[in-house]
Amino acid sequence: MDENFRPLDASLRRKLRDIVRIVPRVYSFLWQVTPGYFAISCAIMVVTALIPAAIIYMTKVIVDGVVEAASGGSHWTDLVTPVAVVFGLWLVETLLGTVSNMVQSMLSERVQFAARERIVAKAGSLDIAFYENPKFYDQLRHAQDQLYQVTGIVWSSIGLVRSGVGLTAMAGLLTILHPFAIVVLFVTVLPSLLMQGFFARLWFDFDTQWVRNYRMLDYLQRLLTSRDSAKEVRIFTLKDALVGRFRRFRETQLRAYLRMQFRSMRVRTGLDIVSLAGVASIWAYAVYQAALARITVGDLTLVFNAAQQARSQLNALVGSGGQVYEQALFATRFFDLLDMDPASVEAALAPPPPTPAPTPKRLTQGIEFRNVSFKYPGTDKWILRGVSFDVPARSKVAIVGENGAGKTTLVKLLARLYDPVEGEVLFDGRDLREYDLGHVRRDVAVVFQDFFRYDLSAADNVGFGEIRALDDRDRIQAAAKQAGAHDIIEALPKGYDTVLGRTFDEGVDLSGGEWQHLAISRAFLSDAQILILDEPTAALDAFREHRLYEQVAELSANKTVVFISHRFSTVRMADLIVVVEDGEVTELGDHETLIRHNGKYAAMFNTQAARYR
Missing domain, CATH: 3.40.50.300 (P-loop containing nucleotide triphosphate hydrolases)
Known part of the structure; x- marks a missing residue:
């Protein structure tokens, strides 16, 4: 079990166009399974993406109104409408969030069951020769373990659109300060975008490399918990030996996992500091402009909120993009299994002739x-x-x-x-x-x-x-x-x-x-x-x-x-x-x-x- 198996070397070299091909297929699959929930979920996410920008703008209006009312230039009752609008937006956001959670839960359940049904139907249709091939079990394990990635792509890609819509709205608000503020944000967050793809590739390779180890852990667990093996495990006092072997395989895998996590954490921490520096520079410039009375106090509040929100939306955009890439890599395993050629293993049954004959109703010879x-x-x-x-x-x-x-x-x-x-x-x-x-x-x-x-x-x-x-x-x-x-x-x-x-x-x-x-x-x-x-x-x-x-x-x-x-x-x-x-x-x-x-x-x-x- 020291050998690390890579079930489909070709899939490890997928180019971006292959990943782009998978995402529409996932959407098509979801539309076939549950079109209603899918459409509702997409609509809710787009609407909720615009609400934060609207709240920030209304906050600016309120702050400017308060300053003007305090100086005697207007009456406080003029603030009732913008305050009511903000509360209304909060209420809509809360209600849509509740509905969205319910819809996503139902959609995920339906998709998970449909995907599992596709897997068992495909596995049941393959020749028995596949079940003599350990590589098939590795690929089957991959497909079963990564089912959640199918719905994950949907939420990540919808999140990508939502973040894009929200970022566009925030960018529009930041132009009140200076158009260059948008450039600063993009430049300081761009390295994160590049690293998302890099680490997505690393995690995909990690999962592929350790799949045989996962299967061995499952097998040892079955030996220790299965009724079929319970008698011999006790007769031959195998418990301690099998538990020890389970622990060694698990510890080896955990050490490799922790090395990956620490490597990722170091890089992400550095990139977060860079992106925060971009927001800090925008804030400093906004304070400078407000001190010179070139923007209002409400504008300053808007820039503070919009800059932080834009950074969050941009990070979410980068994160969603990386997740779409990573999840698409993993989801390919599900579709690879569904697309598996019945003649792709040695000793598979010969394909049927163009017009297969019915067996004789009664054997004579x-x-x-x-x-x-x-x-x-x-x-x-x-x-x-x-x-x-x-x-x-x-x-x-x-x-x-x-x-x-x-x-x-x-x-x-x-x-x-x-x-x-x-x-x-x-x-x-x-x-x-x-x-x-x-x-x-x-x-x-x-x-x-x-x-x-x-x-x-x-x-x-x-x-x-x-x-x-x-x-x-x-x-x-x-x-x-x-x-x-x-x-x-x-x-x-x-x-x-x-x-x-x-x-x-x-x-x-x-x-x-x-x-x-x-x-x-x-x-x-x-x-x-x-x-x-x-x-x-x-x-x-x-x-x-x-x-x-x-x-x-x-x-x-x-x-x-x-x-x-x-x-x-x-x-x-x-x-x-x-x-x-x-x-x-x-x-x-x-x-x-x-x-x-x-x-x-x-x-x-x-x-x-x-x-x-």
Whole structure:
């Protein structure tokens, strides 16, 4: 973990035109999500930008009126109107501030949820090859962590406009003293503008450099707080070691963070002193002019307030500009993820043909593996090499072999989670890549050994097997009965509506075998023509497994079934047995044929049978 990873080197060299391209895209995104709140927020910010200048001018009028009334030149009642106007402006500013806070809060919530929805939708659409790639996780982490920058750009850019409008108004007021006063302010604040962009770049580089460290901290935290790891952490007394490792990673990162903060603080302090000197020079000149009676006391008050406000507005303008630049840099990560090319990683699925074919409504020839070779992305080791065999339509086929032989990889290729590196998998004589991927997903149901446990309702855990039947309770119950899960579910506190797992307070956990029954129920619910069981019954005893496979054979008479099992009492039920060794198919045939052949299958069968003699 000493290596600092930079996920998209190209994005680190973005030029200003790339940043300018992102800002309109953010505004377009917000307009799509919540146009009403967006328009109201923009309008409020522009109006509130003009109020301070109006208040300063009215203050000048009041001061001059007081001086004139004190000298007997006017009556004090002439001051009622300007004083009322100032109070009215304060009231409007307060009310608009309250409304603006509410509108911004609602807009931020809507945008955050919409952005998160875009991320999960994009992540769910990418091939499984992305999830074998650590760089993808770095980029996903970047996008998730920087979601707030999307709305941040809006507030910063609107703030930029507001500061610009306010600064223009203040500059107009300062011309009462001298037009050169505006130049002094700009010259003394200009260095801050340049440094904003410089430090925005540094913070972006810092975040990019330390993303792998962030992920390691998250992982260590999950190890210490996850239910899945809780047992081993305690059995092997890992707590102190993991906490120590967490602390070391965190301290290393904090030291780097503090160095950046101190560097930024030194520079910003110096630049603030320079800008204050500019305001002080304007004040000194205004006092000089007032002493010579070239401007009124009200003008002096106006210059004092306007100069300080102009400095604040100019600093805000510079700050907002720097924030827009910095936030746009970070927001590019969100849009980079949304724009990610599905074919941008090794072993991604081949793009669909211009007119993908629908899968056949009923398999007639079956499935064929033809000279299939495969290796996982990022490795040079061939998992499968030159594999060829046929799976007749509506047959029951078992795949056997030692651990690591390539059995599960065959299943992944058949379900088109991956494409072969060489060779092809055919459905009814046609390459699987020529079919519509959505049709393939509907026609192939898989229950993996490491099936997922959804901490949702029992009905969801079964219904996810056929999403179109998620609300069909009768079908869900029928599938659960076929898989032996119905009685398990009915015994739960709320039956099919019981939330499972320990993620939520009301959740009820199940044993490993009970979870397996629910996973197999998903397969029974599916309308798929092809059912694949990748050793999903490991937590069941041999008797229950055998009975379950008998049910599978009975209920899937019109389906093609491919299963992986290490229990030969189950394997011998298959019409065809495929023996895989070191990524190659070495034997094919039914149980009796392979026993007579006296090869690898016979050796494995006899070894297991000997345990029961």
